[in-house]
Amino acid sequence: MSVWIGSMQKHIEGFKELTTYNDIVNIAAPKEIYIPLINGVSTAFEVLVKEGDRVFVNTKVAVRNDRFEVPLFSPVSGVVKGIKKIMHASLKPVDHIVIENDELYESTISIPHLDLEKATKDEVIEFAKVAGIVGMGGAGFPTYFKYLTPATLKVVLINGVECEPYITSDYRMMENYTQDLITGFIAMMKMANAQEVHIAIKKSKKKLIKYIQEAIKPYPFASIKEVDDVYPMGWERTLVYAIYKKRYVKIPCEVNVIVNNATTAIALGQAITKQMGPTMKMVTVSGNGIKNPANVFVPVGTPASHIIAQLGGYTDENITLVAGGPMMGKTMTTDAWVITPYTNAITITKTEQVDSMTCLRCGTCNDHCPAGLLPVRINNAEQAKNVDLIAQLNADLCIECGLCTYVCPSKLEVTEGVRRAKRVLALKKGA
Amino acid sequence: MKLQFKVSPTMKTRQSTQQIMMLLTLGLMSVVLFSSAFYFVEYGMNYVVHLWSLLAVAVSVAVASEAVWAYFLKKDIVKYLKTSFPWVTAIILVLMVPISTPLYPIAIGTFFAIVVAKLMFGGFGHNVFNLAGVGRAVMLFSFGAAIMPDLVTSATPISSIANLGWVVKDAVQLETFLAQFGGISGLLFGWYPGAIGETSALLIMVIGIFLAVKNVLDWRIPVFYMGTIFVLSALVAAIQGLGIWFPLYNIFAGGAMFGAVFMLTDPVTNPTSASGRILFAIGAGIITMLIRLQGNYPEGVVFSILIMNMLSPMIDRFTDGWQLELSKKYVTSIATLSVVGALLMGVVGFNLQAVAIEEPEPEVPDITLSSPIALDQSASATQGVILSSSVDGDATVVLVEINGYKVLSGEYDDALPNKVEVRINTSTLKVVSVTVVEVKDTNNIGTKVDNPIFLDQFKDLDQTGSVDAVSGATVTSLSVVRAVYAALEHVKGGE
Structure with missing residues (x-):
């Protein structure tokens, strides 16, 4: 940010009040769920089950097998019905493993136990890999891989900024799973060999700041960094510059910082304490196009249409449906796509026709x-x-x-x- | 149910170009109202009617030209006008001319600005030059004489100071000069006649701040432009030994503030990067000062804007790239341009010379002198009455009351004597000078004696000298001679 470049950010209206205070809705898995075989842009997956196999909650059903290793787990128990190509939230047709839900929710354990007190740096990183922890902020980048950097890391920066309008899922996760957040960032500190944890939260979220401040009191290495309510504060570069006044070329490790989303830390914490991978997801469903905006807690693989129906359906005949937030999410022409471990929002608004005009060259x-x-x-x-x-x-x-x-x-x-x-x-x- | 496809992001700011233009129009109309109030209070309703006639003509020509253009392009005329904003150019143009401008030049200026500078370049968003600037330049070249300020509304502050060569060092001259606009604070408030909308720097500044807060214009342009003008003129003031009034004059007087807020900020003709706009504004500031101090035109604002408009694409190319990587280049180039500007202004500053103002000689009414009167010859008649006598250095100043024509003739009932002040060298007893204080004799006849041609004759005379009387005012002349004689007698007696 400077006089000769510009503000490089802007406060934008958040509409967060729609889903910050009301109840979180638990949504049961539908009759059939679809596990998308995609991570980031990669669809290179080895499928570990075949048609007719019986699977349990937490059964490892597939694993990404290119240069990253990312396992996927079943959120339900039931029978594999095969593989089906359907539209994914990335607007690409992608293979999905179809599992018929028997609604028994019999579970198994696919992740080894980790004793965080005794574990070494490498053991924690290996654990994050087999637990399938990916960036939950929306990108889905494998978390373990970030920590393989040879750079010296001093600070783990937990990103709880959530700068996209409408989305409050990180907020609600931090509020409801504070202990898991703490376990998660302690594990991350171990992976990074860092001495400090900073939790970035927008200044405007006073209640959350107060609450987290109270919760982290026993951990002197952890502190909160308050940042401005501007977009895109949640972007690593903007965030690292806002807090440390440092710019880097490729990754924040260059300035001895590693950044992870708050929900990612919670997922890691839950994997350690409950021995389960990311099979459930908090998703903000908001906007003036949905009857009852709310945060929903849903199994991965649940179609958006199922969630929308449970929240009272659409409010208008002509709506715009976005997988993610209104700024970076993709507009969908169908609501048949499913929730991935890193889907954080569905934004539904009434379609507004806006006429564009000639560029004013205003800059x-x-x-x-x-x-x-x-x-x-x-x-x-x-x-x-x-x-x-x-x-x-x-x-x-x-x-x-x-x-x-x-x-x-x-x-x-x-x-x-x-x-x-x-x-x-x-x-x-x-x- | 219809799921609309749209590329992301799907959320947009509420601010639109239409809103920007409405706020700009609002800002301009505030200036129009201020000017209307000024001309109503100071010059009467006729001037206000003329101002609004200028506006009506300019706006009609602008809107009509674009409507006809849209008709021939087979476009929806109303929709075309709504996204083209022709009235903005028209209002700006009117605010830049003096109130004495007739209607036809404003019509032609507007037509040229809209049709040639805008529509022929591709319409809104495609013009290279600031439209009102083009209109003003066309009017200046084509109707220079017709749009000059008239006698009633007098000259603009910038042309007035340009006539003095910009450098005013004499304190008294400066004070009289500034007094015609009510001093520097008068220039700031703008309650004086000039170009219709350019006078109130304060009002324009307030509107500018409002528009910047509303994101209608980029604050960088007016701040760097006015900053450049201030610093450069302060530099000239330092070189020439002028006071702080000089930079303030350059900021508050003339079209600089108006141009900075309403013309230079026209986004269509700006570079698109922040650094580019800073370079653009500094460049315009330098050119404005160069034209003001060295050019043939008194005011440089319009030309500096048009010249920098021309350079906008080049500046855009110059700042192209990854801004974070080029930060250093931006700062260096901004600094370099500032230094170049300062050096140029230094050279100009050293070479500036005040234009010598020739004080017109006070006109001396023609009188002719006739027969001589010897001073002692006059002594026999009526004596003068010494009213007062004082010593002033070498001289004694004596005020004498003496009967003139009216008293002596006896034909006037309440006739009064004349009064003459005589300055006499106390040691040599010779007259230094004679001043007629009061002549109660017939106007235009007796009063003729109050004339250096007559009075200068007394210089260095003693009681033996003689002077020639003023033809046709012999009796009054005689009264002055008698007064001088009486004064000499008084000083001699006092010895």
């Missing part, structure tokens, strides 16, 4: 880009098909946070233009 997008890019220039270069200029403008550094489209007074799809430019650049690099 508001440039001033707000948290990555320090020049979105309008990238759009111009893309329209002119000037690949060299796109490369010079470093379009590939865009994280598609959506802020450039959000701030555009002419209502242009600036982010989409940058996405196109990124594809042009990727094609050129591939060629």
Whole structure:
């Protein structure tokens, strides 16, 4: 943030009150659940069950088998009905393992016991791997892999910022599973060999700050870092700069910090104490398009349509359904897609028709880009098909946070233009 | 049930370009209201009617031109106008001209701005130059004489100071000069005639802050532009030994504040990066000061804006890249440009010279002198009455009351004597100077004696000298001679 670059962030309306205070709704698994064989962009999975197999709660059903190892577990007991290709929240058709729920919820244990007191750094990292812990903030990146860095880490930064509008699932998780959060960040400290834990929470969440402050009192190495209520404060780069005033090239390890989402820490804590992988998920279902906005606690593999029906259905004939938050989530044309371990929200709003107009060249997008890019220039270069200029403008550094489209007074799809430019650049690099 | 597809993000800010333009229009109309109030109070309703006629003409020409254009492009006229905002240009243009501007130049200026500078370039969002700036330049080149300030509304502060060569060192001259606008604070409040909307720096500043807070304009542009003008003129003031009034004058007088808030900030003609806009604003500030102090035109705001508009695409190319990586380059280039500006202004500052103002000689009414009167010859008649006598250095100043024509003729009932002050060298007993204090004789006849041609004759005379009487005012002349004689007699006696 500076005079000659711009604010690189912006406060945006959160609508968080819709789901911060009401009850969390427990949603039982439907008759059939679908375990998506996808992690991040990878669909390279080895399926460990076959049609007709009986599975239990926690049975390991598949494992990612490219350069990362990510196991998937069944949230229900029942019979495998086969593999089906359906639309995934990433807008790609993906193979899903279909399990018929027998509603007996018989369970098994697939994760070894970990004695956190005695375990070594490598043992905890190995545990995080076999427990299938991935970044729960939405990206799903395998957590164990981050800790394999040779860099010296001083601080584990727990990201409880949750800057996307509408989403309150991290808030509700931190509030309801505080002990698991503590177990999780102690395990992370061990993985990182770090001396301190910082928990980043927005200044505006006063109640949560007070509550967590009380809970971490017995742990002198843990403290809360209050940050501004701006978007995208939850992005690692923005967050690390806001707290430590440091910028890095690729990953925060360069400045001796490792960042993990709060729900990820909770999932790790629960894996240690309950010996179960991430099979249940807190999901915020909010917006003016859903009758009863709420946080729901659902088994992974539950279709969005099932959750929406349980919350009273849609409020309008013409709605926009987003897998994730309204800024970075993907708009879905169906509600048949299912919850993954790293789905944190379903945002449902009434469709609003907005007319766009000519670019005013106001540069508001440039001033707000948290990555320090020049979105309008990238759009111009893309329209002119000037690949060299796109490369010079470093379009590939865009994280598609959506802020450039959000701030555009002419209502242009600036982010989409940058996405196109990124594809042009990727094609050129591939060629 | 319809699930609408849309690329993400699906959430957008409430602020729209339409809102931005409405707020801008609101800001401009506040200036219009201020000016209307000023002309109503100071000059009467006729001027207010003319102001609103200018506005009506300009806005009609702008809207009509775009409507016809949209018609020929086969576009929905109302929708086209709603996303093109022609009235903004029209209002800005009106606010930049003096109230004495006739209606036809504003019509032509607006037409040129809208049709040539905007529509021919591709319409809203595609123009290269600031539209009102183009309109103003066209009016300046084409109708220079027609839109000059008239006698009633007098010259603008910038052209007034330009006539003095910008450098005003004489304290008295400066005070009289500033007094015509009510001093520096008067310039700030803007209650004086100038270009219609450019006078109140304070009002424009307040509107500017409001618009910046509302994200209608980028604060960087007015701040860096006005900052550059202030620093550069402070530099010139330091070199020339002028007071703080000089930089303040440069900021508050003329179109700088108006241009900074309403024209330079026009996003369409700005660079798109924050660093680019800073370079743009500093550059405009330097050019404004160069034109003001060295150019042929007194005011440089419009031209500096148009020149920098031209450079916008180049600045955009210059700042292209990953901003975080280029931070150093931005800071260096901003610093370099500032130093170059300061150096240029240093050279200009050293070379500035005050324009010598020739004080017009007070006009001396023509009189002719006739027959001589010897001082001692006059002594026999009526004596003067010494009213007072005082010593002032080498001289004694004597005030004498003496009967003039009216008293002597006896034809006037309440006739009064004349009064003459005579300054006499106490040691040599010669006259230093004679001043006529009061002449009660016939106007335009007796009063003719109060004239250096007559009075200068007394210099260095003693009681033996003689002077020539003023033709047609012999009796009054004689009274002055008698007064001088009496004064000499008094000083001699007092010895």
